[in-house]
Amino acid sequence: MMLVSLSILDYEQDLAANSSDVSKSKSMPLILDLIQTGIISRIHIDVMKPPMIPHRTAFPIELIKSLYKSLSDKIPLAAHLMVDNPYLFIEGICSFVPREKRETFEIFIQRESFNSEAETVKALETLKKRNFSSGICLNLPTSTDLLTARIIESSDIILLMTVPMGAGGQEYSVKGSKRISLFSKMFPDKKIAVDGGINAETIVEAKKAGAKVAVVGSFITRSVNPVKAANDLKLKLKQF
DSSP: OEEEEEEOOGGGHHHHHTTTTTGGGGHHHHHHHHHHOOEEOOOOEEETTTSSSTTOOBBBBHHHHHHHHHHHTTOOOEEEEEOOOHHHHHHHHTTTSSSGGGGOEEEEEEEEGGGSSSHHHHHHHHHHHHEEEEEEEEEETTTTGSSSSSHTTTTTTEEEESSOTTTSSSOHHHHHHHHHHHHHHTTTTSSEESSSSSOOOHHHHHHHHTTEEEOOOOHHHHHSSHHHHHHHHHHHTTTO
């Protein structure tokens, strides 16, 4: 069955307002209810900062720390670093995630954060030395040529955006499915994740193209009944 990571970007403002203790936020009970559905395999934290994501900052390091404290004993986490200098966040996460528990903590870095293949590989190797699960992400507008074999071989998981990164609620791009298919055929032993515009229909399209993990946000978090939306997604996946 396809794995589902829950993007909690829509809950960021509420969580940030209670960053000293996110358990007191209005969003946390709902996140826990969604975990209880059994379909959510991981909580996906979209870390954003200008200039990579203009005019938007999301999930500063202190908020990630608070989320880790509240959720790490319940479900694995992932941090998607949409920032120009991911090393700052990597070191920050190292400060509160014990080394022996880092293998279950995924960190995705953007190919666009680096000027060369060598710099990208070095960053992925740094993640492995720190004992994290290493992921490389490619934004939808970026040429697939920048995601070289050497980079992919240095990563544990490939995250392909199916929308331009930086905002939730966008429409899934067919171009994204073609990318999933391309990389799944070129690197059949690599786990491919997909992020952007995932709903009950597009998750099936992504799965057929070769994706093994789907990052789902607004389909669930903007639903009138998020728990029902998550269960609907589970039922849909069981049909394929």
